[in-house]
Amino acid sequence: MTTTRRPGDRPVALVTGASRGIGRAIVLRLARTHDVLAVARSATELDALVEEVRDSGGSCDAIVLDLTDADAVARALGGLHVDVLVNNAGIGIMRPLLEMEPEEWRAMMAVNVDALYHVTRALLPGMVTRGAGHVVTLGSMAGRSAFAGGTAYTGTKHFVVGFSESLMMEVRDQGVKVSVVMPGSVNTSFGRGGKDGKPGALEADDVAAAVEHLIATPPNVLVSRVELRPLRPPGRG
Secondary structure, three states: OOOOOOOOOOOEEEEEOOOOHHHHHHHHHHOOOOEEEEEEOOHHHHHHHHHHHHHOOOEEEEEEOOOOOHHHHHHHHOOOOOOEEEEOOOOOOOOOHHHOOHHHHHHHHHHHHHHHHHHHHHHHHHHHHHOOEEEEEEOOHHHOOOOOOOHHHHHHHHHHHHHHHHHHHHHHHHOEEEEEEEEOOEOOOOOOOOOOOOOOOEOHHHHHHHHHHHHOOOOOOOOOEEEEOOOOOOOOO
């Protein structure tokens, strides 16, 4: 699959995990200034998102894709012209190591670690060739701390920080920005509680606003890490 851009076209942003939560909020914000490619597994939820964006005058196309399938990712994303990649897809299974089943461990690694490689590896070469682009990856404050029951999850988020900061050093001299956004508690269904309605937590749009700000920084400015916390946290975070 390939795309081309004409002079004067809006920049293209691709967002993974776009069908709900933070990813959905990022799509809605970036669609004001970008042509957005929304990637997720749920066709129904993506269709609803695309319709909402287009009804508001924005541009959005859906890509239904299992990011854990390396060959499918290469076929679907290889050759795309993407100016901004937002690696947002992730899962959280919060369970002590001795209670975690092997398939749960593998699922966490497949989405939070392997898929991050598959998607970035598919789109980064085009950015390097053009000498411009921005890779933004959604991490977590769990990437600099730990908690009981987070053996796998915090491990993957520490990986995200190390991956992002090392990649930043690899490609910054070629004109490509790399940033990691690390939110604390966010009021979505993701996480330890698995329920909406966390008093004092960040909202998904708060995180989306931080991503939007990163992408809008001047060409010579690189913000490599953002730690985003609620002002009055509901407990820790």
